[in-house]
Amino acid sequence: MTRRLVVGAAALVAWVAGSVLGAGTPGVDRASAAPLLQIGQAHAEFTPVLDGSEPVFILVIGSDARPDQEVAAQRADSLHLVGINPAKGRAAILGFPRDSYVPIPGYGTDKINTALFYGGPELQVETIEALTGITIDYWALTGFEGFIKMINDIGGFEFEVPFALSDTGLRDFSEGTHDFSGQDALAFARNRHGLPMGDFGRSENQGRLMVGLLSQFRREFAKDPSRVFTWLSAGLRNLTTDITLDQLLSLAFTTTGINPKRVENVVVPGSTGVNGESSIVIISAEADAIYHDMANDGLIGKNNIPPSPNASLLD
């Protein structure tokens, strides 16, 4: 028994000493281990997209504020309600012509874009909510300067111009793929004189830019997920929004699951008219079916999608 204790104790001492000494010596030989043959390759990924069936609605507002003007105190020249259905991985963009003549809560009936001037983004949201019956979750607002900087901060993007376009005072675009800078994107977004239905077509083209940006973001995220930080910081530096950074991160992840080809880009149907000396747009009754569709699941049913205002150019 005693001998066993002694042997055990000696082993313990040797082990402890060996461990202490061993800790200070290199554990392995420095043999060459240059790769000889690839024997296995695999990939793992996960992006935490929202998966709820409740749609998310965001009002994207483009103010006509020029540099040095207060963005939220001007008129909204670009208005798009974006509905995202995370569960279906789909989205819809509904554009409103800036001259749409609608009730503005507390201000009678006026052009839809004056709501921003009267009461900032909150009143603009209230106006669209009253018009459509859709509860809007978030808003995001930018002006000319912010829009240009935002696009330039992400390094521009590749955009497919669907038809040749020219507009006196802005610039011409040929049909096909272009690398858009912020200035290019703004010129394309403002172009309406070369379009058969003027502001209706322009609103659709602005939606096209959003889809183009979605495509670019998905491509970049697939190559390098950390690009999401570049996009978020570029966006938040040049936007005003009520979306928190955490929510925006979550939405950014969610958009990676949306196929741009499955985004409906629609402009509310209507006709042009005159109120006094001012030209206005009267939204047609068919728009109600679009609002109803979107309120349900954020999307627009095929049966309720009106013809493209640029249809004659797309043929």
Add this chain to the structure above:
Amino acid sequence: MQRQNSETRHRRRQQPPRWIALVVVLVLGAGAYLLFAGDGPAEKLRQVIAGEEAVPEFAFELRKASAFEVTEEHHRQLNAAASDVAADVDEQIDLLYTAAFLDPNNWKEGDYTDVWELFSEQAATSAQEQAEVLTLGAGADGEFQKVDPGTSRLTVKVLFDADGEPASAVAVVKFKAIATATGGASATAIISEGQYILQDLGDGWQVVSFDVDRADREAAAPTPSGSASPEAS
């Protein structure tokens, strides 16, 4: 022969010399001290007694920390803050890779519970389904006899909110290790590269998103005197 046996039996009946008892007491005392002291050899001693195996020491080499900001106001402070966040993220990623590829108590059992605790709940579910890429794998025990860490590198990008608080971080990793096959005749270079997006969800930094490639390669067989080199870089 008989006489020798008789003498042996005689010695056994005698009291052991006092110096032996003294040595035993000293050794046991030293062992007990080291056992409860907590570090180094004590930890290894505890592991042996508990039936655990020693875990190779490992840490990523943090190459760069950069800040992404949503305003222009905090620029100088944020670069310094990004380094602090990067250190925390580095620690988590060290733990993740140690538990996923290096700790024999995990890979010999095919049990990577420690790894999934470093992921958010949603990400953990998906990660477990892709465990063969994110860990040494369920069948590693039959395949390997030891795994040695190699030079591994990490860069961290930190996104700060408008108040200058860290909102999220991306860890871009390049991990290497050498796994010696059972029997020691061959070795595999384990290479894991990719990105982990982390957020502080109230209980420290956790992985919320990942995009990771695993590309194992045949490595040089171990030398007769030891294992293969982890210096596969």
